[in-house]
Amino acid sequence: MTGTSTEGPTNPGYGRRGVLRGAAVAAAASLPFQALAARTAAADPGRRARRDCDPGYGPLRPVRDQTTGLELLMLPRGFEYISYGWTNDLMDDGAPTPGSHDGMAAFRHGRRVHLVRNHERGAGPAFTSPAYNPEAGGGTSTLVFDPDAGQWLESYGSLGGTIRNCAGGPTPWGTWLTCEETFSTVAGKRHGYIFEVASAGKGSPEPLTAMGRFNHEAIAVDPATGYIYETEDRGNACLYRFLPTVPGDLAKGGRLEALRIGASSYDTRADGERSYGTVSWVPVDDADPDGDTMRGTAQAGGAAVFARLEGAWYGNDRIYVISTNGGPAGQGQVFELDPATDELRVLFASPGAEVLNAPDNMCVSPRGGLVLCEDGSGTEYVHGLTTDGEIFPFAANNADLRGGTAGKNVNASDYRGSEWAGSVFEPKNGNWLFVNIQSPGITFAITGPWRRGAL
Numbered sequence: 001m002t003g004t005s006t007e008g009p010t011n012p013g014y015g016r017r018g019v020l021r022g023a024a025v026a027a028a029a030s031l032p033f034q035a036l037a038a039r040t041a042a043a044d045p046g047r048r049a050r051r052d053c054d055p056g057y058g059p060l061r062p063v064r065d066q067t068t069g070l071e072l073l074m075l076p077r078g079f080e081y082i083s084y085g086w087t088n089d090l091m092d093d094g095a096p097t098p099g100s101h102d103g104m105a106a107f108r109h110g111r112r113v114h115l116v117r118n119h120e121r122g123a124g125p126a127f128t129s130p131a132y133n134p135e136a137g138g139g140t141s142t143l144v145f146d147p148d149a150g151q152w153l154e155s156y157g158s159l160g161g162t163i164r165n166c167a168g169g170p171t172p173w174g175t176w177l178t179c180e181e182t183f184s185t186v187a188g189k190r191h192g193y194i195f196e197v198a199s200a201g202k203g204s205p206e207p208l209t210a211m212g213r214f215n216h217e218a219i220a221v222d223p224a225t226g227y228i229y230e231t232e233d234r235g236n237a238c239l240y241r242f243l244p245t246v247p248g249d250l251a252k253g254g255r256l257e258a259l260r261i262g263a264s265s266y267d268t269r270a271d272g273e274r275s276y277g278t279v280s281w282v283p284v285d286d287a288d289p290d291g292d293t294m295r296g297t298a299q300a301g302g303a304a305v306f307a308r309l310e311g312a313w314y315g316n317d318r319i320y321v322i323s324t325n326g327g328p329a330g331q332g333q334v335f336e337l338d339p340a341t342d343e344l345r346v347l348f349a350s351p352g353a354e355v356l357n358a359p360d361n362m363c364v365s366p367r368g369g370l371v372l373c374e375d376g377s378g379t380e381y382v383h384g385l386t387t388d389g390e391i392f393p394f395a396a397n398n399a400d401l402r403g404g405t406a407g408k409n410v411n412a413s414d415y416r417g418s419e420w421a422g423s424v425f426e427p428k429n430g431n432w433l434f435v436n437i438q439s440p441g442i443t444f445a446i447t448g449p450w451r452r453g454a455l
Contacts, residue, residue, distance in 0.1 A: 055369070055454035056384065056392030068406035072442070074396035079448030084152040085117070085143055087441030088409035093156040097141065098127045101436035101443060103167030103218065103361055104422030105176050107199035113426050114199050115143045115434055116158060116176035117443065118165035124186075128157025132195065132205040135187035138165040140178050140197050145434075145445060147426050152445070159203030163191040166233070167218035167361055167421075169312060172226075173248045174199050177208075179216035181233055183292040192216065194230075196250060209288045210253040211242045214295065218312040218361070220319045222339040229319050229337070231309035238295045238303050239321060239335075241281055257281035258295075258303035261344070265299045268346075269307040269326050271333065273389065275345040279304075279337075307333075311373070315364025316387060320347075322359050324375065332359045334370070334385065348389045356383055356391060363423045366430030369455040373420035373435070382420050382435065386454045394455065395420075395446070397437055410440035 057076035065072045066082045073081060085091075087099035102118040119127075121137040128139060139160040144153040159178065166181035176197045183192040192213040197203030217231040226247025230240040244254035260280045261268070282301045284294060299305060307326035312319065319337040326333040327349035334348040350356035357376030364370055370385040371394070382395040399415040418439040426432035433446045433455075 054392070055386050055390050057394060057449075057453045057455075060393060060396050062398055068408070070399075070401070070404075070406050072397075072399045072437075073444065073446075074398045075446065075448070076394070078452075079446055081444045081446040082150065082152065083442050083444055084145075085141070085155055085441075085443040086408045086410060091141065091156050092154045093128070095127055095157055097155065097441070098137070098139070098157075099439070099441040100138075101438055101441045102165060102421045103169075103178070104424050104434060104436060104443075105168070105170035105199075106424045106427055106434055107170065107174055107176075108427045109200055111146065111148060112153065113145045113147055113432070115145065115424070115443075116178070116197050116199060117141050117143060117422060117436065118168060118178055120164050120166050120181065120438070122163055122182075124161070126160035128160040130159065130202060130205040131161030132159075132207065133161040133163075133186055133189040133191070136161045136163045136189070136191070138162040138180070140165060140176065140203060142197075142200070143443065145426075145432070147429070147432050150445070150447065158201070159195060159197050159205065161205060162193075162195060166216070167231075167311060168194070169219035169221065169228075169314075170424075171196075171221050171248070172223040176203075177219050177228070177250075178203070179219060179230075181215055181217055183213065183215055194219070206251070208250050210256065211250065211287065212240060212256050212284070212294060213288045214292065217310045220312040220314040220321070222314060222319065225339065227339065229312060229321070229339075231312050231321055232295060232306075233308055233310055233324075234295060235308060236295065236299070237306045237309045238298050239306060239309055240284065256284040256287045258284055258298035258301075259344075260302045261304040264302055265305055267305045268333075268335075269305060269323070270328055271326070271346055272328050272349040273346045275343070277344075278342050279344045280342070310360045310375075311362035313363050313370075315370075316368050320362060320364065320370060322362055322372070324358050324360055329353075331376075332356050334359070334362075334372070336387075347387070348385055348391065353377070357381070359383070360419060361421045361423055363425065365425050365433075365450070365455045366427075367450065367455065369453075371423045371425075371433070371435075371455065373423050375419035375421075377417065379416050380418065380420055382423065384453065384455045390454070392454075395435075399437055399440075399442070401440070408440075413440070415439055 062071035193207035331350035360375035
């Protein structure tokens with residue numbers, strides 16, 4: 001796994017930094033969808049974005065959804081998309097699609113792509129089985145897509161009874177680790193754990209307690225070692241690393257550690273772009289505490305302090321981690337860790353909300369570019385970021401449904417301020433980007449001329 005959920009070539013950086021936020025809106029016009037999909041699939045997946053041009057894809061403009069006809073997204077010219085799995089749409093198991101779409105990963109099964117999708121819900125009852133806690137409403141659903149035909153095929157519930165399944169991450173052995181962003185007890189059941197979900201079929205309702213009980217957000221796995229890097233969504237968070245006793249068999253337990261910079265509890269929260277050199281790791285003795293004490297104990301032992309760690313992904317032989325409101329402007333940082341050398345740096349720190357406004361989920365494309373999903377204020381964007389720190393807007397949330405919902409069972413409201421989540425590329429060729437808008441809860445498959453830019 002080198003940039004998507006399961007496979008894909010790596011790519012070096014592109015050019016110097018440039019700020020390209022706020023592209024102009026043009027009239028919506030689209031190529032026939034099947035022709036576009038065929039042309040995109042025929043392109044060479046290994047070709048790099050050109051170094052002698054802008055890494056972005058040009059101005060954004062409203063584009064009609066191929067499913068509903070609504071102009072839900074703003075995209076560069078040449079890109080098209082299909083929506084699916086709206087909140088309350090009936091799934092193939094007969095249950096309504098749960099809302100609050102969040103983190104997601106994609107896995108190739110022959111000619112089809114299976115996506116496991118989180119639902120960041122709280123109170124129950126559970127929407128599917130198996131369920132860890134019948135009184136909890138979060139969990140995962142699974143979607144199936146045919147990338148050659150450009151067609152959604154089916155969906156079903158795959159794990160229920162959890163709380164606030166925010167993000168997670170794919171594993172090299174083909175599963176999804178779904179993370180609870182909570183530290184709570186509901187109907188006598190403790191929450192705040194990680195659960196494993198098969199990429200096709202159902203998940204396990206048994207919590208992986210050795211991986212820690214805390215306010216989880218995302219994970220990223222180093223395929224060379226099987227080590228799993230875990231983020232914590234707190235204002236004074238730690239970055240954790242889980243060393244499994246048996247790589248690939250997480251139920252057998254392992255050792256949890258927290259990252260340390262230097263000799264004391266270094267505070268990264270206001271840092272701009274810089275290198276920290278080689279980091280070390282502090283043992284976490286109690287991975288399943290009764291109280292929300294893990295980060296405080298680790299920081300007393302020298303662990304570093306981060307501002308709300310959220311997205312994480314493995315790609316380009318690196319672990320990328322996002323702080324939603326870190327950096328000098330408090331608008332976000334992107335950290336890069338080399339797991340082979342334990343060298344850490346801030347790859348990018350937002351200079352202001354007009355450039356990058358509170359990034360959350362992320363992924364890495366098969367061509368090496370980073371995709372950043374905003375969870376800030378105002379109109380929300382998806383940004384591309386090169387490994388040289390050059391940022392550009394790729395998509396904008398244009399889901400203003402006050403004029404109608406095209407027959408969907410959601411409220412007619414303005415959702416343009418809703419966060420993006422769950423970005424992930426189709427694993428084999430990288431011709432499709434899948435991504436969610438959390439409210440009203442919609443999943444998109446986007447395709448187009450990726451190789452004209454850095455993604």
